[in-house]
Amino acid sequence: MKTRLLLTALLAATLAACQTNPVSGRKQLVLVSEEQAQASSAQAYAQTVNEAQQKGKLSTDAALNARVKRITDRLIVQAENMYPPSRSWKWSVTVIDEPTLNAWCMPGGKMAIYTGIVRKLNLSDDEIAQIMGHEISHAILGHGRERMSRAIATQGGLELGSILAGRDLTVLAPVADIALTLPNSREAESEADRYGIELAARAGYNPHAAISLWEKMSQANGNGPPQFLSTHPSPSNRMQALNALVPKMMPLYEKARN
Numbered sequence: 001m002k003t004r005l006l007l008t009a010l011l012a013a014t015l016a017a018c019q020t021n022p023v024s025g026r027k028q029l030v031l032v033s034e035e036q037a038q039a040s041s042a043q044a045y046a047q048t049v050n051e052a053q054q055k056g057k058l059s060t061d062a063a064l065n066a067r068v069k070r071i072t073d074r075l076i077v078q079a080e081n082m083y084p085p086s087r088s089w090k091w092s093v094t095v096i097d098e099p100t101l102n103a104w105c106m107p108g109g110k111m112a113i114y115t116g117i118v119r120k121l122n123l124s125d126d127e128i129a130q131i132m133g134h135e136i137s138h139a140i141l142g143h144g145r146e147r148m149s150r151a152i153a154t155q156g157g158l159e160l161g162s163i164l165a166g167r168d169l170t171v172l173a174p175v176a177d178i179a180l181t182l183p184n185s186r187e188a189e190s191e192a193d194r195y196g197i198e199l200a201a202r203a204g205y206n207p208h209a210a211i212s213l214w215e216k217m218s219q220a221n222g223n224g225p226p227q228f229l230s231t232h233p234s235p236s237n238r239m240q241a242l243n244a245l246v247p248k249m250m251p252l253y254e255k256a257r258n
């Protein structure tokens with residue numbers, strides 16, 4: 001009986017929570033507000049950075065830190081044009097010194113990239129821009145909120161009442177953690193690819209790097225799937241779709257470079 005009530009509440013919330021994304025125009029299931037998503041992400045981010053610091057895992061490579069900052073700063077300018085509400089975000093990027101092949105951007109613009117992905121794949125600036133452009137796109141397209149909503153749904157809606165009431169933000173920190181480990185939907189991935197390559201092109205980064213990046217990523221797959229791929233399904237048509245976008249992106253890239 002209790003379960004049925006929760007399911008009814010969840011269904012009602014679901015019906016009330018379909019929103020049209022202002023950037024993509026796609027209808028999304030959203031059970032958490034932008035403010036809640038950002039608050040929980042800020043908390044999860046602070047915790048991640050804290051833990052990395054305590055383990056001595058914050059990268060002290062000044063050149064790499066400056067490089068990542070320079071690239072993400074240029075992407076942020078374009079993200080703020082594409083999604084103006086993100087102008088109020090407290091953007092932040094951390095380089096974490098771990099061998100994992102991973103990078104992410106949480107709701108509200110909290111980013112990380114791991115030294116492993118840069119070094120093992122010997123990434124160029126253009127390729128780093130493709131990764132971070134893709135990740136930033138997940139954030140400005142509201143995909144983190146979608147994943148949090150799914151995390152809530154898979155937890156059986158147990159915390160739904162307090163979340164909808166906006167009372168207890170502490171329960172959202174684990175939701176943010178879970179959301180980070182959940183794979184994105186294929187639809188969300190295609191969107192992030194599409195907008196990511198555009199952000200990078202507008203910021204002056206070569207669209208062809210999207211192809212070389214995924215080639216490197218699939219080759220790295222030989223030693224067990226990179227963590228990045230565990231949350232980023234890699235359909236066979238992904239590179240084809242990116243390839244088809246390159247000619248459309250070249251004028252944006254050339255304009256940005258001139």
Ligand SMILES: [Zn+2]
Pocket residue numbers: 134135138184189192231232
């Ligand atoms: Zn993705």
